[in-house]
Amino acid sequence: MPEDTESRRRWMGILARASHGAIQARLGAAPALPPHTRLRGPETGLVMVRGRAGGDGAAFNLSEMTVTRCAVTLHGGNVGHAYVAGRDRQQAELAAALDGALQDATLRPALMATVIEPLAAAEAEAVAREARKAAATRVQFFTMANMR
Amino acid sequence: MAYVAVKGGERAIGNAHAWLAETRRGDTTLAELEVPQIVQQLSLAVDRVMAEGSCYDRDLAALAIKQSKGDLIEAAFLLRAYRTTLPRFGYSTPLDTAAMRIRRRVSATYKDLPGGQVLGPTFDYTHRLLDFALAAAGEPPAPAPEAPAGDTESPRVTELLSREGLMRREDDATAEPADLTRQPLAFPAARPTRLQNLARGDEGFLLGLGYSTQRGYGNSHPFVGEIRHGTVTICLTPPELGFEIEIGEIAVTECQMVNQFHGSRSEPPQFTRGYGLVLGHGERKAMSMALVDRALQAGDLGEDRTAPAQDEEFVLLHSDNVEATGFVEHLKLPHYVDFQSELEVVRRMRATATLQPEQATP
Structure with a gap:
């Protein structure tokens, strides 16, 4: 996968997991986003989530989930896409606009620094906090041999 | 009707x-x-x-x-x-539960296993005494304690057994699984179809069936190889992009039940597994699903099918509480004309029955 696609996958994932409020809060420090026109949506639909029998066997359909998608075209030509879990249309449209803007090499460094990286850091901290809480409930077995 | x-x-x-x-x-x-x-x-x-x-x-x-x-x-x-009011955007990439961000993970088969026993936020070990402090609104509880996490990997318990050759490998089927939201249930049902049915099945029904397998209705000697609960990433490949993206996360609970298998003509004695996977934090349901999934494999494994939990038509046709409630509760809708005809029939039969002895008298 080309490096550009890999970084695009990363920011799309970060925007999908951030709330509209959290993204919006980062935009104050960011360069203004180019105006955009909606190509499709934002619209809410379903994605069928699949699991695997035994965790690693044949795929099966587990359950649907709500997903909102949006596609926009930016003045300048880039097309931005977003697929985000849940039903927040504002989040999907903003994520699509940002995806479009982030494809612009002149805007990307500033948007990465002011929006994407701070969101990634906040997410990493929340993940780490949960991991620390889980670690505090890890059983530390001791045996009679150790007690002597 | x-x-x-x-x-x-x-x-x-x-x-x-x-x-x-x-x-x-x-x-x-x-x-x-x-x-x-x-x-x-x-x-x-x-x-x-x-x-x-x-x-x-x-x-x-x-x-x-x-x-x-x-x-x-x-x-x-x-x-x-x-x-039913929403369009379908597509199917996710199958979840990788080995990569789950774990909140809870316990095994009843191995004490010391890679990743350890992580209790997480559980009702287990509580005394089940009503807590009257909760009846009075008070200060929120103190934040839960934290401990250094490190980079702990938690491989699947079933994988540990599979590596030794003691666990039957899952069939690596690549066929497109049937989707019960699109195609009606047909028999015999493939395992992916059964798992979809069980994942959306009624917890109480599956709990009762799972319990019946433990009590002797179906030969089952289960161990909880592993229960894990946490967050998994959902990936999708939108056709307009052509590459896979992460669209968010969901919480799931997975149960790997390890069962004895005495072997058959074609397979050596080994362990087999029952599998449960449910949305959110639902251990009772995941465990019940795993017990019933294993019971329903009886036919595939050449075991006798004698118990209700091993009968896939019985299980799969009655597990859905929305369907079940629809048919049970429709009985309260007006059946006035139906009942009128039954009433006529019963009256006529009674009249005939009371007439006949007199006719028989000489």
């Missing part, structure tokens, strides 16, 4: 629904329950409604619980009805 349109109930129905709305709200001097409160403070009810409604959306499930006055089967029904 025939239903006859009966007119004249509109006003009564309207008034009944108005009363329902009033009783739903209850005492208006008390604060109204808000949907985010249900999401946060009744999270296991939300999980159950999402699982049985077969739609992951915490806010919608909480709204359904509020609307149904806490009737969780009614709430699952509301969620199922809502999902």
Whole structure:
């Protein structure tokens, strides 16, 4: 996968997991986003989530989930896409606009620094906090041999 | 079966629904329950409604619980009805539960296993005494303790056994699984179809069936190889992009049940597995699903099928509480004409029965 696609996958994932409020809060420090026109949506639909029998066997359909998608075209030509879990249309449209803007090499460094990286850091901290809480409930077995 | 349109109930129905709305709200001097409160403070009810409604959306499930006055089967029904109004965007990449961000992970088969035993937020080891402190609103509890996490990997317990050759490998089928939301159930049902049915099945029904396998209805010697609960990433490849993207995360609970298998003509004695995977935090359901999944493999493994839990038509046709409630509850709808005809028949039969002895008298 080309490096550009890999970084695009990363920011799309970060925007999908951030709330509209959290993204919006980062935009104050960011360069203004180019105006955009909606190509499709934002619209809410379903994605069928699949699991695997035994965790690693044949795929099966587990359950649907709500997903909102949006596609926009930016003045300048880039097309931005977003697929985000849940039903927040504002989040999907903003994520699509940002995806479009982030494809612009002149805007990307500033948007990465002011929006994407701070969101990634906040997410990493929340993940780490949960991991620390889980670690505090890890059983530390001791045996009679150790007690002597 | 025939239903006859009966007119004249509109006003009564309207008034009944108005009363329902009033009783739903209850005492208006008390604060109204808000949907985010249900999401946060009744999270296991939300999980159950999402699982049985077969739609992951915490806010919608909480709204359904509020609307149904806490009737969780009614709430699952509301969620199922809502999902029919939405378009389908596609199918996710199958979840990688080995990469789950673990909140809880316990094994009853190995004490010391890579990743360890992580208890997480559990009711286990509580004394089941009512806590009257919760009846009085007070200060929120102190934040849970934290400990250094490190980079602990938690490989699947079943993988440890598989590496030794002691666990039957899952069939690596690449066929497109059937989708019960698109195609009706057909028999014999393939394992992916059974798992989809069980994942959205009623927790109580599966619990009872799972319990029956432990009590001797179906030969089963299960161990909890592993239960894990946590967050998994959902990936999708939209055709317009042509590459896979992460669209968010969901919470799931997975149970790997390890069962003895005495072997058959074609396979050596080894362990087999029953598998449970449900939305949210639902250990009882995941364990029940794993027990029933294993029981339903009896036919594939050449075991005798003698118990209800091993009968796939019995299990799969009765597990869905939305279907079941529809057919059970339809009995309260007007059957006036049906019953009128039954009444006629019974009267005629009685008349004939009382006549016959007199005719027989010489």
